[in-house]
Amino acid sequence: MVTGCVIRKNEYHDSVFLMRVARRISEQKGVLQAAALMGTEKNKGLLAEIGIGGGEIETAASGDLIIAVQAEDAGTLSAVLGNVEGWLHPSPDRPGAIPVRTLEEALGRQPHSNLAVISIPGQYAAREARRALERGLNVFLFSDHVPVKDELALKEYAREKGLMVLGPDCGTAIIGGKGIGFANAVRRGPIGVIGASGTGIQEFTTLVHHAGSGISHALGTGSRDLSDEIGGISARSALAALESDPLTKVIALISKPPGEKTLAQLFPRLQSCSKPLVACFLGSGKSIQAEKASYRTVRTLDAAAAKAVQMAAGREKAAFPAESPDIRTLLQKEKCGIRPPRRFLRGIFAGGTFCYQAQQILADAGVSAYSNAPLEGNQKLPDAGRSLDHTLVDMGADEFTSGRPHPMIDASLRRERILQEAEDPEVAVLLLDFILGFNASADPAGDLVAPITRAKAAAKEKGGFLSIVASVCGTEGDSQDFVRQVKKLEEAGAVVFPSSARAAQFCADLIRPQEGGCRG
Amino acid sequence: MADRLEELLDKGPLAVNLGVEDFANSLKSQGVEVVHVDWTPPAGGDREMMELLEQLL
Numbered sequence: 391m392v393t394g395c396v397i398r399k400n401e402y403h404d405s406v407f408l409m410r411v412a413r414r415i416s417e418q419k420g421v422l423q424a425a426a427l428m429g430t431e432k433n434k435g436l437l438a439e440i441g442i443g444g445g446e447i448e449t450a451a452s453g454d455l456i457i458a459v460q461a462e463d464a465g466t467l468s469a470v471l472g473n474v475e476g477w478l479h480p481s482p483d484r485p486g487a488i489p490v491r492t493l494e495e496a497l498g499r500q501p502h503s504n505l506a507v508i509s510i511p512g513q514y515a516a517r518e519a520r521r522a523l524e525r526g527l528n529v530f531l532f533s534d535h536v537p538v539k540d541e542l543a544l545k546e547y548a549r550e551k552g553l554m555v556l557g558p559d560c561g562t563a564i565i566g567g568k569g570i571g572f573a574n575a576v577r578r579g580p581i582g583v584i585g586a587s588g589t590g591i592q593e594f595t596t597l598v599h600h601a602g603s604g605i606s607h608a609l610g611t612g613s614r615d616l617s618d619e620i621g622g623i624s625a626r627s628a629l630a631a632l633e634s635d636p637l638t639k640v641i642a643l644i645s646k647p648p649g650e651k652t653l654a655q656l657f658p659r660l661q662s663c664s665k666p667l668v669a670c671f672l673g674s675g676k677s678i679q680a681e682k683a684s685y686r687t688v689r690t691l692d693a694a695a696a697k698a699v700q701m702a703a704g705r706e707k708a709a710f711p712a713e714s715p716d717i718r719t720l721l722q723k724e725k726c727g728i729r730p731p732r733r734f735l736r737g738i739f740a741g742g743t744f745c746y747q748a749q750q751i752l753a754d755a756g757v758s759a760y761s762n763a764p765l766e767g768n769q770k771l772p773d774a775g776r777s778l779d780h781t782l783v784d785m786g787a788d789e790f791t792s793g794r795p796h797p798m799i800d801a802s803l804r805r806e807r808i809l810q811e812a813e814d815p816e817v818a819v820l821l822l823d824f825i826l827g828f829n830a831s832a833d834p835a836g837d838l839v840a841p842i843t844r845a846k847a848a849a850k851e852k853g854g855f856l857s858i859v860a861s862v863c864g865t866e867g868d869s870q871d872f873v874r875q876v877k878k879l880e881e882a883g884a885v886v887f888p889s890s891a892r893a894a895q896f897c898a899d900l901i902r903p904q905e906g907g908c909r910g
Numbered sequence: 911m912a913d914r915l916e917e918l919l920d921k922g923p924l925a926v927n928l929g930v931e932d933f934a935n936s937l938k939s940q941g942v943e944v945v946h947v948d949w950t951p952p953a954g955g956d957r958e959m960m961e962l963l964e965q966l967l
Contacts, residue, residue, distance in 0.1 A: 402950040404930045453951045489948040496926040496945040503945070504918045507937070509929030510949055518928055518949075527926065528918050532933070552913040566922030568940045571933060607919050631915045828936040 391422060392467045393442055395458040396474050397450050402428065403478075404509065409795045411457070411477050420466035421459060426477075429454040433793045493521055507570060509533055515558065516540035523548050523555070530570050531557030531612070534788075538619050541612070545623040554627045560610035561588020564595065571610075572798060574827040575867030579604020580702040582638035584628040586613050586645035589741030590672070590691060592827060593863050594644055597695035597889060600865070603702055606637040611645075618649030622656050633664050640702045641667045642694050646746070647674040660685050666701045670694035672743065673750050673765050689754075690747060692891040720885055721899055726908035727855035728900070732818035735759070735901050736811045737782035738804055740797040740834075741890070744823045744861070745784040748894035752780070755898035762787050777811060780901070782821070798830045801837035808838065812845030812856065819857045820845065821897050823890055824875060826864025833870060835862070835878040842882045857900060858884040861893035 403411075408426040415424035423440060427433040429450030437443050442458045450456050457474055461467040470477075490496050497503060506522035508515055512535030519529045523544065531544075536558035548555045556563050562585070563570040567578045572588050576599040583605065585591035591608045598605060609632070611624040625643065632638045641663065648656055648671070660667060667685040670693065686701075688694050735757075739745040742763060749765035752758070758767065762774035763784040771781060774789045785797045785804050797804050804822075811817050822842075824834040831837055842858055849856035860879050864872040872888075879886045887893040925944045927934035934946040 400950070406930050406932055490945055491948055491950075493926060493928065493947060496947050500924065500926065500943065500945045503924050503926045504914065504921065505923045505925045507925050507927045507929075507933050507944075509927075509933055511951070514951055517952075522926070526914060528915055532929070552915060554915040554918075565919060568923055568937065568942050570923065570925075570937065627915055631913070631919055634913075634916050635919050828940075829930075829932050 391460060392464050393460045394467050394471055395447055395456055396471050397446060398455040400453050401455040402453060405795050406799060409800055414477050415470055418470060420462045421470060423460040425458045427456055427793060428452060429456050436793055497525060503527055505530060512536050516544060519544050523553055528553045529555045530563055531555055531560055532571055534559040542620055549623055555624055556610045557612040560612050562591040563610050564605055564608040569828045572827055572829050574865050576865055577604035580639035581698045582606045582632035583608045583642045584625055586611050586615055587743040590644045590743040593691045593890060594695050596863050596865055597692060598699055600888060601699045603699045606635060616645050616648035616652050618651045622652050640698050641665050642698045643669045644694060645671060647671045668694055668697045672747055690891045692889050724857045725900055728818045731816050732854055734816050735780045735819045735897050736777050736817050737821035738807050739784050739823050740786055740825055741823050742784045742786050744890040745782050747891060748782055751891060751894040752898050757898055798825050801831060805838060805841045808841040808845055812848050819859060819897055819900055821893060822860045824860060824862045826868040826870040835875040839878055839882045846883050859893050859897050860884040861887045861890040
């Protein structure tokens, strides 16, 4: 085995681009491992962990590109590292295309721009966002790790100028039917949504779509907006804009519970909203529906979508079909397969909100779980890499995503974790989420079919049974195709739901002690 | 001052993209006009140099 690297000074590429480069190199015969990343201290640490480090790599700066390769022999290594340009640009750029280097140049080309979409590393993001606001652009700020003081300053400045900062850490928006970041192809319609989390917005909008209604606009606020440090500045701007928007008939607000001070200030604003409003504060231990509130509060994304669809249609009957009797049969069948010592649930999530909501649903069913992102009342995993008892892991959390793409794009860490969980003879159920839409993996179900099949087979070889429960967030209009994704998972032996809440509820029922005997 | 957020909702996005190029491509695939900025860290990512430049400019 031989190791080598190429360092290209002052050459920046985003992490999604570099993931593809590393993948192209890894696929070459004789290559054992390949990494393509920027020379930040954190990334150099990651390289050292996999045995590629020291020497030349230590000299790389954060603006330098590192391509590092472990190969079976010197010939392969030399051929791979001699073709870096080819790995970076497999198809040459369009002739005559002059790259735009700055925001100012971009505005020279497109002077009436009204939105800056910013997904650069967090330490530079506030600076570019401020520049965009100064030039009159609203900002969709995907970047995370933006200091809270910078977030507050950006949002106060945006408010003064009649602009909105969607984010930081904003994964999703839909504006005028156009999905930004991680968004799904949903029907346009009367429901406007304000959401603190990307996956929360994706789930809500796809559920509204499945129920036959549609979305006017979906505005992400960033996860900290309703905290007392920020005070809900973006949520208030979004609320005012949706109140003025003629297409929006009903407004939904989705967030973790607001800070106490923020809630006290927000309550009269929600109360005086000129349009019907439904609020879903995920993870609130108690109902925070105030007395005489004119708006409705619900506890899950499914309930929020159902209520919004009902309000928009002006009727009280259920928007979603009642649970099919097949589900009870399926539950009985899966449950009868599970035998001691198998008893634990392991949730391996790409969507942080799904991990959080599942913990709430389990807690409501009397099941406490460990997590790296615990709901109040649950215990924090001492080591995010090792599950204990019932565990729900958010694989999109910082400890897993630092320096690498999100699990919605790159399934490699979830793949490894599924196989790791399958080794544990006490695991009875694996709960997984699959998120479709713009910018997500081209085939989220296909990425994990092999480890799912292997995990089920491993349990069977040991004379046991492993139940796989999955939810798919998406629509038939998404490029990955909702129906095709569901079919792939079902063929791999998973029980599949069109909502994360329903999948979590099924798991809660599955791990509840057996009542009565199994038939057949 | 006209509310520019309301204007964005009314007219739809006309975007400038800094960072992940896929975001620009997915917007283009939906018919949104986008200019992608081939962004690089200022001062080659050297924080001290960046702060110095900020003060000078």
